[in-house]
Amino acid sequence: MDKVFLFDTTLRDGMQGTGINYTLKDKIEIARRLDETGLDYIEGGFPLANDKEAEFFRVLRREPLSRARLAAFGSTRKPGNKAQSDAHIQALLAAETPVVVIVGKAWQLHVETVLATTAQENLAMIDDSIRTLKKEGREVIFDLEHFFDGWKVHPEYSRSILKTAHDAGADWLVPCDTNGGTLVSEVDSVYKALAGTGWHLGAHFHNDLGVGVANSLCAVENGARQVQGTINGWGERCGNANLCSIAPSLSLKMSFSVGLDLGRLTELSRYVSEKANMIPDRRQPFVGEAAFSHKAGQHADVIQKAQDLQVPGFTRGGMMEHMDPSLVGNTRRILLSELAGKSTVAMKLGKFGTYDKNSKEVSELTRLLKEKESAGYEYEAAEASFELLVLKVLGRYERLFELDNYHLESYKTWDRDSQTVGRIFLTAQGKRSMGASVGVGPVGVLDKALRNALEASFPFVNSLTLTDFSVRVLNADQEASDSRVRVFISWTDGITTWDTVGVHENIIEASWQALVDSFEYYWLVIFQAR
Numbered sequence: 001m002d003k004v005f006l007f008d009t010t011l012r013d014g015m016q017g018t019g020i021n022y023t024l025k026d027k028i029e030i031a032r033r034l035d036e037t038g039l040d041y042i043e044g045g046f047p048l049a050n051d052k053e054a055e056f057f058r059v060l061r062r063e064p065l066s067r068a069r070l071a072a073f074g075s076t077r078k079p080g081n082k083a084q085s086d087a088h089i090q091a092l093l094a095a096e097t098p099v100v101v102i103v104g105k106a107w108q109l110h111v112e113t114v115l116a117t118t119a120q121e122n123l124a125m126i127d128d129s130i131r132t133l134k135k136e137g138r139e140v141i142f143d144l145e146h147f148f149d150g151w152k153v154h155p156e157y158s159r160s161i162l163k164t165a166h167d168a169g170a171d172w173l174v175p176c177d178t179n180g181g182t183l184v185s186e187v188d189s190v191y192k193a194l195a196g197t198g199w200h201l202g203a204h205f206h207n208d209l210g211v212g213v214a215n216s217l218c219a220v221e222n223g224a225r226q227v228q229g230t231i232n233g234w235g236e237r238c239g240n241a242n243l244c245s246i247a248p249s250l251s252l253k254m255s256f257s258v259g260l261d262l263g264r265l266t267e268l269s270r271y272v273s274e275k276a277n278m279i280p281d282r283r284q285p286f287v288g289e290a291a292f293s294h295k296a297g298q299h300a301d302v303i304q305k306a307q308d309l310q311v312p313g314f315t316r317g318g319m320m321e322h323m324d325p326s327l328v329g330n331t332r333r334i335l336l337s338e339l340a341g342k343s344t345v346a347m348k349l350g351k352f353g354t355y356d357k358n359s360k361e362v363s364e365l366t367r368l369l370k371e372k373e374s375a376g377y378e379y380e381a382a383e384a385s386f387e388l389l390v391l392k393v394l395g396r397y398e399r400l401f402e403l404d405n406y407h408l409e410s411y412k413t414w415d416r417d418s419q420t421v422g423r424i425f426l427t428a429q430g431k432r433s434m435g436a437s438v439g440v441g442p443v444g445v446l447d448k449a450l451r452n453a454l455e456a457s458f459p460f461v462n463s464l465t466l467t468d469f470s471v472r473v474l475n476a477d478q479e480a481s482d483s484r485v486r487v488f489i490s491w492t493d494g495i496t497t498w499d500t501v502g503v504h505e506n507i508i509e510a511s512w513q514a515l516v517d518s519f520e521y522y523w524l525v526i527f528q529a530r
């Protein structure tokens with residue numbers, strides 16, 4: 001099997017994404033996680049940029065990655081300089097990484113207008129920079145900026161850049177689609193034109209046309225053996241090519257070998273989301289929550305029937321899914337909706353044991369579900385609340401605590417902005433405790449006060465993060481006095497994500513239900529299983 005090297009630039013190009021910011025600690029933790037999951041190269045950043053970047057390399061020098069090769073990123077020397085005395089090149093060497101990525105201009109227009117130098121000097125800069133880094137024993141990856149635009153106007157110059165870099169000793173030549181405007185057909189013809197050169201080619205694509213992954217796969221089909229991209233596809237503008245789609249496609253669909261432990265891919269995707277403080281994209285291919293979801297009814301029925309079917313080429317349930325979700329660490333989800341019949345409910349119960357669709361458990365759960373749904377609960381996007389309902393029906397549910405009372409008070413005075421104070425009295429593990437909090441929003445205050453009251457008995461409560469909160473008014477068309485709201489809350493502990501729901505006329509009480517469900521779900525289902 002041919003090996004394709006995966007080059008992760010989550011911590012360099014990925015940092016250019018809107019809303020993405022990592023602390024030094026985050027960067028180090030992400031690098032370690034990428035390393036453990038089996039990425040071949042990890043680009044850590046630009047050591048000359050600032051102190052945080054330089055410190056990142058210092059930390060990893062003291063405690064190196066175990067498997068992945070760490071790369072520092074920079075550019076070729078400046079026009080007219082010597083690489084030996086160029087600040088960029090010196091900073092790259094000072095980072096003491098085994099791999100150095102240098103970017104050079106591959107579009108004559110940019111050479112002349114941005115660098116304000118000649119095409120010839122650009123070649124000399126590339127040659128000199130690469131030779132200097134090679135002399136110091138580095139593996140050199142040469143990124144060719146705006147390669148595809150340059151190729152359109154002046155393919156011979158593009159070739160001479162590639163040849164110069166190759167002859168200077170670059171280990172990898174990586175054409176970059178820097179502005180993301182290249183089509184798959186163009187990628188196909190460029191890589192075909194370069195076939196037979198014997199050069200080690202890579203691929204670096206952006207997603208401005210929505211084809212970053214397709215372009216990367218096309219490059220590999222035509223001989224590229226290194227793919228640069230980011231986890232979750234985050235990066236400048238519309239993002240970089242998404243490694244979470246590329247890695248499984250290469251391995252499971254195209255029979256290439258990738259070093260990545262694919263079974264941990266979903267976990268890795270969510271871990272990086274958590275660090276970036278971004279809500280995981282449910283619809284992301286392979287690793288999204290919805291990637292292997294099926295609504296009740298026809299689809300679920302087919303999957304049920306396919307469960308035990310052994311057909312070559314199909315995995316369990318493969319008649320409605322393009323692959324077995326467990327191969328990427330994801331899970332199949334059967335969604336509940338008003339359409340849910342007894343056979344869907346029986347299938348949902350499968351996680352907890354084998355229940356016939358005519359069993360009393362299935363009948364009771366179906367009844368309860370209908371009752372809850374008519375009250376406004378919706379479990380399709382709140383699996384955790386649903387599972388608690390299942391535990392109740394099966395007699396396996398246990399309260400985390402007994403509430404005595406909660407009390408919230410919001411106030412605003414002539415000279416101060418609105419504030420909320422909250423108190424909770426409850427009994428957990430036989431001990432009475434009180435929690436209190438002050439803040440602005442009542443739901444946040446309620447959440448903190450509850451954690452405060454529970455933390456002595458259940459320290460895990462402080463490791464859970466609320467990632468999304470949404471509210472919908474259910475019967476806005478009726479008189480305001482009896483309109484109900486439905487609250488959805490998404491949670492994570494950095495590994496698993498789950499969602500809960502609450503419904504009430506009072507938004508605080510609806511939120512309370514979703515909060516309590518979350519802590520109980522974590523305790524009864526996730527925590528106990530670990």
Ligand SMILES: [Zn+2]
Pocket residue numbers: 013176178204206240
């Ligand atoms: Zn890029």
